[in-house]
Amino acid sequence: MKVVLPDSSELELPDGATGLDAARAIGPKLAEQAVLVRSNGDLRDLRLPLQNGEQIQILTTRDKHDPDALYVLRHSAAHLLAEAARRLYPGTKVAIGPPIENGFYYDFEFPEPIGEEALERLEEEIRREIAEGREWERREVDRDEARRYFEEEGEPYKVELVDTADGSLSFYKQGDFVDLCRGPHLQNSKPIKAVKLLSLAGAYWRGDETKPQLTRVYGTAFYDPKDLEEYLHRLEEAKRRDHRRLAKDLALVDFSELAPGMPFWHPRGMVIWNVLEDLRRRENAKRGYHEIRTPQLYDSDLWRTSGHWDKFRENMFTLEAEGHEYGLKPMNCPGHCVLYGQTPHSYRELPRRLAEAGNLHRNELSGTLHGLLRVRHFVQDDAHIYCTPEQVEDEVLGCLDFAFYLYELLGLDVRAELSTRPENRLGTDEEWDKAEEALAAALERQGLAYRVSEGEGIFYGPKIDMHMSDSLGRSWQISTIQLDFQMPARFGLTYQGDDNAEHTPVMIHRALLGSLERFIGIYLEHTGGDLPLFLAPEQVRVLPVSDPYRADAESLADDLRVHGFRASVDEREETLGRRIRDAELYKIPYVVVWGERESLDALALRRRRGEQVTVSWEALLSELQSAAKV
RNA sequence: GCCGACGUAGCUCAGCUGGUAGAGCACUUCACUCGUAAUGAAGGGGUCCCCGGUUCGAGUCCGGGCGUCGGCUCCA
Numbered sequence: 001m002k003v004v005l006p007d008s009s010e011l012e013l014p015d016g017a018t019g020l021d022a023a024r025a026i027g028p029k030l031a032e033q034a035v036l037v038r039s040n041g042d043l044r045d046l047r048l049p050l051q052n053g054e055q056i057q058i059l060t061t062r063d064k065h066d067p068d069a070l071y072v073l074r075h076s077a078a079h080l081l082a083e084a085a086r087r088l089y090p091g092t093k094v095a096i097g098p099p100i101e102n103g104f105y106y107d108f109e110f111p112e113p114i115g116e117e118a119l120e121r122l123e124e125e126i127r128r129e130i131a132e133g134r135e136w137e138r139r140e141v142d143r144d145e146a147r148r149y150f151e152e153e154g155e156p157y158k159v160e161l162v163d164t165a166d167g168s169l170s171f172y173k174q175g176d177f178v179d180l181c182r183g184p185h186l187q188n189s190k191p192i193k194a195v196k197l198l199s200l201a202g203a204y205w206r207g208d209e210t211k212p213q214l215t216r217v218y219g220t221a222f223y224d225p226k227d228l229e230e231y232l233h234r235l236e237e238a239k240r241r242d243h244r245r246l247a248k249d250l251a252l253v254d255f256s257e258l259a260p261g262m263p264f265w266h267p268r269g270m271v272i273w274n275v276l277e278d279l280r281r282r283e284n285a286k287r288g289y290h291e292i293r294t295p296q297l298y299d300s301d302l303w304r305t306s307g308h309w310d311k312f313r314e315n316m317f318t319l320e321a322e323g324h325e326y327g328l329k330p331m332n333c334p335g336h337c338v339l340y341g342q343t344p345h346s347y348r349e350l351p352r353r354l355a356e357a358g359n360l361h362r363n364e365l366s367g368t369l370h371g372l373l374r375v376r377h378f379v380q381d382d383a384h385i386y387c388t389p390e391q392v393e394d395e396v397l398g399c400l401d402f403a404f405y406l407y408e409l410l411g412l413d414v415r416a417e418l419s420t421r422p423e424n425r426l427g428t429d430e431e432w433d434k435a436e437e438a439l440a441a442a443l444e445r446q447g448l449a450y451r452v453s454e455g456e457g458i459f460y461g462p463k464i465d466m467h468m469s470d471s472l473g474r475s476w477q478i479s480t481i482q483l484d485f486q487m488p489a490r491f492g493l494t495y496q497g498d499d500n501a502e503h504t505p506v507m508i509h510r511a512l513l514g515s516l517e518r519f520i521g522i523y524l525e526h527t528g529g530d531l532p533l534f535l536a537p538e539q540v541r542v543l544p545v546s547d548p549y550r551a552d553a554e555s556l557a558d559d560l561r562v563h564g565f566r567a568s569v570d571e572r573e574e575t576l577g578r579r580i581r582d583a584e585l586y587k588i589p590y591v592v593v594w595g596e597r598e599s600l601d602a603l604a605l606r607r608r609r610g611e612q613v614t615v616s617w618e619a620l621l622s623e624l625q626s627a628a629k630v
Numbered sequence: 631g632c633c634g635a636c637g638u639a640g641c642u643c644a645g646c647u648g649g650u651a652g653a654g655c656a657c658u659u660c661a662c663u664c665g666u667a668a669u670g671a672a673g674g675g676g677u678c679c680c681c682g683g684u685u686c687g688a689g690u691c692c693g694g695g696c697g698u699c700g701g702c703u704c705c706a
Contacts, residue, residue: 105701115634116635202634202701203701213703215633216634218701255697260698311706315706364705545665548663573662575663577667578669584667597665604665604666612666
């Protein structure tokens, strides 16, 4: 048989040859350094046979930054961790330990709870294993043998995996540790030049809250110690972009133990908020939305009608007055439905687009709160569109167009996701077919690449979501466009059709920036706090070089304010260098120094990131004007 | 909510085996009147997260609670 190498040359091999055989046929060095065979994107263990005619690439320790090569390395490192855990903490039961982005983890049930100091012990043991040397042996096993083995070893989680796995099973053995594993793995532990265990966490077995909670040990590994250093360095860097840090340092937002998960917006933060609010209002008006305002607190009857009392009560803040139960609204839609139902509607006035940036409260689990990205009190740039079934596709397209107008304005890249019918749902399959088709059609018409998340839709309809990542690469939902066939019916909403009969409208829920809190948080991480001019809380700061120039500086700032800019003067009796530094730390886009030289006729204009330019006053104004345009 | 860690001045942090709390930055005052990222000096500032316990004595040890961080679950 023969295989095709990356340079298109062909390699003759005996039938049944493995990846390792192929490597040996090419050269002993390659065979020694080989870690993995890649064939058409498939990762295959070196010990497995190749197929006649297939194209293969042999990855080696020199592919130290290749994600697939790292994947194998980390997978093997996870096995070393399991071996270490079993040796150091006898009686430990092992669950699963896959490689993940940037590292690996392994889930264990320890006989006694372990603390963070265990990480060092485990790491030390792994290093000892590597120093000693480990070889991985692969062996196909049948189900009975595998089950028997793990039963004897007292590994109930592995037994469960044997029973639920499909396809053929294999064992990987290194040292005295045998794991049920599909592979692929390294030949031996030599390439693992750097391992670090990073953190400890609880994780439910199979991700199921009702099952026992295991202890998850997170770690990472590299082919090169330098890469580990760099990785740890990058984590440090990411911390500097953390919106919680920036929000505090830039005096935008703060928190208090007295209101967990509920931000305090300081004046500078409020400027950003208001600019986004103005943008929202202006664009909504342009696009045929009507602004409304609905109550904050509703009788529980409303939540019973909407279905939230059953499905969402745990997450609602409730209270009681005069024997009535009330719930603080976690979303605007039920209120909007009440408002829609307060007047009769003709098909001629649909679509009816109702917008409200209402204050929402959700009693999120304490452990899930996360700065501005996951809060208990928030405001969405929310709107609900009531329309006929025929209008759905165009309306969704309108929402997408609106959303992408915003992304472009803000310089954002988002990932689109279409979530389809969940198992637990209301409505008929025909309704779902139509709804999913309408969303997909709108996505195609917008020319958007999107991922389909099967079964991730909401019980009342499918949705399109847009996601962005934070500084550590964690994904957060920003926009959502949801179809809803259920709530209008539950509220008995109607419109009169051209057939003179009453029909139930379709409802589209849409929030484009999502929650303003989350949006501002993630946008701070996205920009590292260097906001575009139109969002900067303070756009220009004028620094008089010394006392005699103060009056001039004041009138310059006045002039800028007349032109609509947020400008101030730093009048403190500090050195110029100090005042420049402070302005830079606040990430103020334009810093204007005013002294003798400028008073003659030019301006020294200093921008952040050290860029310093001298321009005329008129040139500065027009530069500001074009940069501030939204 | 669950697992682990953490909580000391506005911020970043030090504070040993229990003996009555400290630094840098920030802030205030004074001097300097300044040319593109920190002028100098002096001063003020603490419920050591909260409640309880052990102890002659608790920031320090123990128990409970709250909050924060990293995960898990959840995210209509």
